[in-house]
Amino acid sequence: MKLYNYFRSSASFRVRIALALKGLDYEYHSVHLAKGAHKLPAYTDIAVEGLVPLLELDDGTRLTQSMAIIEYLDELHPEPALLPANALGRARVRALAQIIACEIHPINNLRVLKYLSKDLKVDEDTKNTWYRHWVRSGLESFERQLASQAPSTYCFGETPTLADCCLVPQIFNGQRFNVDFSGLPRTMAAFEACMKHPAFQKAQPSACPDAEA
Structure with missing residues (x-):
């Protein structure tokens, strides 16, 4: 997996935490928001929203929005669970x-x-x-x-x-x-x-x- 993110982005940080809790490996791709990297074609060509984080799966599927990404990871890798059983x-x-x-x-x-x-x-x-x-x-x-x-x-x-x-x-x-x-x-x-x-x-x-x- 590839995670396009920015170190100070709180939404990116959320996903990094979830990945670490799950023990999942990923490639770190920096998108420097303060320098406007999220507005450049190199990123907007793959990120239709122009936002971080973006998680690219092994098959090339791209997921956006931190909460959706975390719940996807939790469903695919249920242990340790990030949502209660009930x-x-x-x-x-x-x-x-x-x-x-x-x-x-x-x-x-x-x-x-x-x-x-x-x-x-x-x-x-x-x-x-x-x-x-x-x-x-x-x-x-x-x-x-x-x-x-x-x-x-x-x-x-x-x-x-x-x-x-x-x-x-x-x-x-x-x-x-x-x-x-x-x-x-x-x-x-x-x-x-x-x-x-x-x-x-x-x-x-x-x-x-x-x-x-």
């Missing part, structure tokens, strides 16, 4: 994952931040305030959801799930923007548990071939 558990995990993937990430990804700066002429401090506000607000919702559940090591249960694949990249990116993580005990405990796991260490940005100093 329907209610799967709904809980998907809800947690979607707080991040659908509520927080879409309004704070790189192309949105660039639009704020370049097109709307928002200054750097205001842009960063925007970012911190929406990440903090979303994580407060995430924390309330965790608090409504039984205590667990990870976001849901005693093994990493799709929710953890989403949480960790969001915390990493939030750290870059100095988001306030205080008062989020369950959220940060889950993050810390994940970062003790070898798969999360292997997938983190600093371990990527295209990581910048």
Whole structure:
């Protein structure tokens, strides 16, 4: 398999975590978003959305959208499972994952931040305030959801799930923007548990071939 991704892309990071948890090997292909590589013909010719990540299977089939890719991998390689065995558990995990993937990430990804700066002429401090506000607000919702559940090591249960694949990249990116993580005990405990796991260490940005100093 080939994974077209960018080391700082949280959506790419999610897929790298899933691949590492599954113990699956892949070729790492860097698409440098900050330099506009995703807009060049070399990439748009194979990625109709012009986004990362893109997973190319051994037969040449190409999959996009991190959540769809992760669920595909989970169905094809069911151990270790990233979704619970029961329907209610799967709904809980998907809800947690979607707080991040659908509520927080879409309004704070790189192309949105660039639009704020370049097109709307928002200054750097205001842009960063925007970012911190929406990440903090979303994580407060995430924390309330965790608090409504039984205590667990990870976001849901005693093994990493799709929710953890989403949480960790969001915390990493939030750290870059100095988001306030205080008062989020369950959220940060889950993050810390994940970062003790070898798969999360292997997938983190600093371990990527295209990581910048």
